[in-house]
Amino acid sequence: MGLSTKNKEILLGPLSKNNPVIIQMLGICSALAVTSKLEPSIVMAVSVTAVVAFANVIISLLRNTIPARIRIIVQLVVVAALVTIVSEVLKAFAFDVNKQLSVFVGLIITNCILMGRLEAFALGNGPWESFLDGLGNGLGYGIILVIIGFFRELLGSGTLLGFQVIPDVFYQWGYVNNGLMILPPMALIVVAVIIWVHRSRNKDLQEN
């Protein structure tokens, strides 16, 4: 890979030290709402990554022509157009998942990661760096989503991607799925545990 150190930092930083969900506090709404199963989590992660990366590129190309006063509207229109494309693609090729995600596909528009990255990065950097930044942040968001989805589906329904992974013997011995994990409030607790683990490993991130 011919990436310079700076570009590598832009791409890989958001995966852990600068993670959009657990450090920058962005894009939390959808991270909580769609993660009761692994499959929608993955679809959501891929959609958001695609939208962030391309929106970053487009805004970065336009950055010198957008008047500062109406930039939020311009950004929203660019993002809304991209999300409309993603939503139509999902309707065509993954209708069931699209049904499960319901309004949350549309809500990618107001995903704070998008506005955050567009405002903080794409408005001041070239298209290639912006693309890497979008990709990195999308992946950082995706990792958290997949972790939450994994644990909630495993503990809540005993399946992964719809296949049963906990053997029948366990159930005969009296193992019961934890129905609480399916309920939305548990997503918050899972995120809190992820933050707990992550921050006890990275002491410099702790707040006072």
Next chain:
Amino acid sequence: MEELLSTFVRAVFVDNMLFAYYLGMCSFLAVSKNVKTALGLGVAVTFILVCTLPINYMLENYVLKEGALGWLGTAFAEINLSFLSLLIFIAVIASFTQLVEMVIERFAPALYASLGIFLPLIAVNCAILGGSLFMQQRAFENVGVVTVYGLGSGIGWLLAIVGMAAVREKLAYSNIPKPLRGLGISFIITGLMGIGFMCFSGLKI
């Protein structure tokens, strides 16, 4: 009348934007550090919801829906513009936020100074766009019900953020494990409040 009341109560408690759907979470966590600013943001969100929902409802029913353009003549009766709804809704919300910002800046400078930073952020608050998208999904009967639904969702959100801010003000004095301080503990509290609000879901109205 009865229908309006039940829509309102449902929107505030049963389908609470924050605790049932997790919309508007980002500003909820970022701005809930003290009760006063939380209240200001809550009022602003409620106001924008009440204003944009009826507008989007009219647009949905007279422009975007399949056959909605029928009032222009039979030639337009088969047009289906629903794929444009995301773009239109967000444009209405963003321009309305900008408009409200300008009006407040001109006529109520004191209020503007206290709300200033949050106003433009409301355009990207998921609760607002979420309100419009739920409105589209649930197919309400008339504009009145939609307005009441917007008011209810807004007040539900306001209740949630003010409650959270009150808890967080008290949290400053408690002894929390270091890695959980700040963001971590806020998540756990929101989760517990969410479990609390879940008991309203048995409410039959």
